[in-house]
Amino acid sequence: xxxxxxxxxxxxxxxxxxxxxxxxxxxxxxxxxxxxxxxxxxxxxxxxxxxxxxxxxxxxxxxxxxxxxxxxxxxxxxxxxxxxxxxxxxxxxxxxxxxxxxxxxxxxxxxxxxxxxxxxxxxxxxxxxxxxxxxxxxxxxxxxxxxxxxxxxxxxxxxxxxxxxxxxxxxxxxxxxxxxxxxxxxxxxxxxxxxxxxxxxxxxxxxxxxxxxxxxxxxxxxxxxxxxxxxxxxxxxxxxxxxxxxxxxxxxxxxxxxxxxxxxxxxxxxxxxxxxxxxxxxxxxxxxxxxxxxxxxxxxxxxxxxxxxxxxxxxxxxxxxxxxxxxxxxxxxxxxxxxxxxxxxxxxxxxxxxxxxxxxxxxxxxxxxxxxxxxxxxxxxxxxxxxxxxxxxxxxxxxxxxxxxxxxxxxxxxxxxxxxxxxxxxxxxxxxxxxxxxxxxxxxxxxxxxxxxxxxxxxxxx
Amino acid sequence: xxxxxxxxxxxxxxxxxxxxxxxxxxxxxxxxxxxxxxxxxxxxxxxxxxxxxxxxxxxxxxxxxxxxxxxxxxxxxxxxxxxxxxxxxxxxxxxxxxxxxxxxxxxxxxxxxxxxxxxxxxxxxxxxxxxxxxxxxxxxxxxxxxxxxxxxxxxxxxxxxxxxxxxxxxxxxxxxxxxxxxxxxxxxxxxxxxxxx
Numbered sequence: 001x002x003x004x005x006x007x008x009x010x011x012x013x014x015x016x017x018x019x020x021x022x023x024x025x026x027x028x029x030x031x032x033x034x035x036x037x038x039x040x041x042x043x044x045x046x047x048x049x050x051x052x053x054x055x056x057x058x059x060x061x062x063x064x065x066x067x068x069x070x071x072x073x074x075x076x077x078x079x080x081x082x083x084x085x086x087x088x089x090x091x092x093x094x095x096x097x098x099x100x101x102x103x104x105x106x107x108x109x110x111x112x113x114x115x116x117x118x119x120x121x122x123x124x125x126x127x128x129x130x131x132x133x134x135x136x137x138x139x140x141x142x143x144x145x146x147x148x149x150x151x152x153x154x155x156x157x158x159x160x161x162x163x164x165x166x167x168x169x170x171x172x173x174x175x176x177x178x179x180x181x182x183x184x185x186x187x188x189x190x191x192x193x194x195x196x197x198x199x200x201x202x203x204x205x206x207x208x209x210x211x212x213x214x215x216x217x218x219x220x221x222x223x224x225x226x227x228x229x230x231x232x233x234x235x236x237x238x239x240x241x242x243x244x245x246x247x248x249x250x251x252x253x254x255x256x257x258x259x260x261x262x263x264x265x266x267x268x269x270x271x272x273x274x275x276x277x278x279x280x281x282x283x284x285x286x287x288x289x290x291x292x293x294x295x296x297x298x299x300x301x302x303x304x305x306x307x308x309x310x311x312x313x314x315x316x317x318x319x320x321x322x323x324x325x326x327x328x329x330x331x332x333x334x335x336x337x338x339x340x341x342x343x344x345x346x347x348x349x350x351x352x353x354x355x356x357x358x359x360x361x362x363x364x365x366x367x368x369x370x371x372x373x374x375x376x377x378x379x380x381x382x383x384x385x386x387x388x389x390x391x392x393x394x395x396x397x398x399x400x401x402x403x404x405x406x407x408x409x410x411x412x413x414x415x416x417x418x419x420x421x422x423x424x425x426x427x428x429x430x431x432x433x434x435x436x437x438x439x440x441x442x443x444x445x446x447x448x449x450x451x452x453x454x455x456x457x458x459x460x461x462x
Numbered sequence: 463x464x465x466x467x468x469x470x471x472x473x474x475x476x477x478x479x480x481x482x483x484x485x486x487x488x489x490x491x492x493x494x495x496x497x498x499x500x501x502x503x504x505x506x507x508x509x510x511x512x513x514x515x516x517x518x519x520x521x522x523x524x525x526x527x528x529x530x531x532x533x534x535x536x537x538x539x540x541x542x543x544x545x546x547x548x549x550x551x552x553x554x555x556x557x558x559x560x561x562x563x564x565x566x567x568x569x570x571x572x573x574x575x576x577x578x579x580x581x582x583x584x585x586x587x588x589x590x591x592x593x594x595x596x597x598x599x600x601x602x603x604x605x606x607x608x609x610x611x612x613x614x615x616x617x618x619x620x621x622x623x624x625x626x627x628x629x630x631x632x633x634x635x636x637x638x639x640x641x642x643x644x645x646x647x648x649x650x651x652x653x654x655x656x657x658x659x
Contacts, residue, residue, distance in 0.1 A: 275631055276631065276651075277631075277632060277633070277634075277635070279635060301631075301632050301651070303650040303651045303652060304609075304646035304647045304649075304650060304651075305609060305632065305644055306608070306609045306610065306611075306632040306634060306635065306636045307632065307636070308635065308636050308637075308638045308644060309635045309638070310637075310638055310639070310640050311637050311638070311639065312639050312640050313640060315640065320635055323587070323631055324589075325586050325588075325612060325614065325629070325631060326586070326612070326633065327586070331634060333634045334634075334635065336637075337635055337637050341637075344639075390496070390536055391492070391536045392536075393536070394535055394536070394568055394571045395571050396571070398608070399603050399604075399609075399610055400603055402610065402634070403603045403610050404570065406610075406634065407577060407578075407579075408492045410579060410599075411489075411491050411579065412491050414489075414579065415489070
């Protein structure tokens with residue numbers, strides 16, 4: 001398990017523990033009792049049909065448009081209906097419905113969660129608020145190992161239910177909303193993150209008395225089980241390794257697997273004339289039954305256009321071919337595109353972001369490579385580092401800068417004596433990405449890496 | 463007196479050594495210190511200067527190419543730069559030729575066509591190239607769209623006239639947001655036989 005996974009896992013464990021503790025105000029709090037509580041609460045969870053959530057969210061959006069409901073219009077909540085998905089929750093068969101949302105709060109990532117608890121439909125918002133710093137706003141994502149900021153849960157009107165301080169990816173404190181505990185009107189998120197007057201972070205510990213301070217609006221069980229579901233969801237995401245994702249995308253049992261798309265690109269690369277770049281855009285979307293599928297769009301570069309790769313929302317990246325005149329390896333632009341795909345994807349789909357290339361090497365062998373993000377902060381900072389390199393300061397547009405970087409990179413590849421894998425791994429060794437290579441039959445991937453003597457080693461994805 | 467002369471010579475030598483930036487051949491990776499000079503030591507960029515024209519009915523493509531020596535940017539560089547005019551079915555889609563006559567200190571960022579790479583034989587394509595044939599690899603950055611192309615240029619002759627065989631292809635994926643309208647480039651990818659004017 002890598003560092004990022006560890007960090008997210010730590011947050012998940014903390015959230016599970018914290019929410020369990022909230023619901024147990026007068027009881028001893030040892031592990032056995034927490035587990036017992038978890039089991040009890042899990043039995044009370046029930047999946048909300050996707051259609052019901054969709055209709056519910058549509059109504060919320062409609063209310064927002066017509067300003068009919070001051071409860072939800074108060075924070076400008078708009079739900080991205082396309083991002084709605086149903087995710088597994090550990091220790092229960094119930095599933096949690098999650099969608100991305102925007103609010104009036106700039107720079108805040110929000111998700112809406114819905115599940116049935118104790119026979120009641122429960123809906124909460126989770127807001128990830130980066131620390132107000134110019135240096136980390138662009139890269140400070142919740143799924144990042146160095147996220148620093150706060151995570152708040154609120155109701156649909158933006159009334160704060162709980163809040164945690166996150167420092168460098170780990171929970172460092174919890175917010176004490178004293179006025180609420182005393183029965184005063186609930187604190188609005190706006191007041192917390194804009195006025196910033198109600199926050200009094202304390203160090204996270206097992207001081208139950210302190211923790212109980214935020215158990216103010218919702219019932220104990222409902223609050224904790226929703227937290228469990230959310231935490232378990234992030235744990236699920238964190239535990240999906242790049243190898244798991246790549247297995248899924250070429251799994252013959254997966255009816256929407258990508259093999260035929262990769263074969264299409266191989267056909268282009270192996271054709272007598274291979275003078276155009278071709279691409280396959282990939283979307284990960286949900287079936288009506290809650291399972292996932294991949295959707296593909298094939299594009300052949302036309303006379304007047306470079307191949308496009310759509311980013312944002314459910315788009316998780318894609319594959320492309322290199323014409324015979326190009327180098328048989330990823331370019332800097334491809335790596336930057338991986339970053340764009342990751343940053344643009346819905347929060348729950350970022351982990352699926354990938355960029356694949358099909359190309360023929362000097363020996364005439366057609367290879368399929370895949371790039372995955374291991375550490376989004378490292379990727380962000382190193383792309384920025386190249387972007388801001390004084391060497392390229394005189395290039396004022398993105399296309400000019402990319403071109404200049406590519407001219408330099410082409411020289412590096414040319415001077416690599418055909419050792420393109422080694423050259424790529426060396427050029428991008430600190431970028432927080434991993435390089436994978438498929439076998440000829442597309443039945444598995446191997447991870448490629450450089451050892452201490454700068455030799456490429458290949459490790460099977462098992 | 464001799465001591466003074468020796469001292470002055472030593473001083474000049476030390477000063478000269480300190481002021482001198484490294485000089486590399488253009489085939490070297492661009493990873494030297496600021497002020498390094500990537501020089502066309504072997505003259506591989508010579509012989510491409512000129513105005514070249516492709517015509518096919520009312521469609522034409524004109525290139526002006528010129529070798530620039532010691533262009534000053536972060537590095538000093540020898541390179542080839544160029545501009546173009548593209549007329550399609552009688553309509554001029556783009557014309558940047560006037561930019562060829564502007565003197566820039568730093569040439570590379572200011573021209574649509576630029577580069578310095580020489581390829582040999584079938585290296586990176588060109589299946590009909592002889593094993594020793596040299597060709598010039600340049601890049602093209604469109605000023606009217608986000609598209610970037612690569613250009614291969616091979617020297618040839620047509621009816622005794624100097625000419626170049628040019629291959630243009632779009633290079634690299636372009637990220638776009640969903641629903642974003644794509645802007646067509648002001649030049650068409652393809653193969654062009656261009657006669658030196």
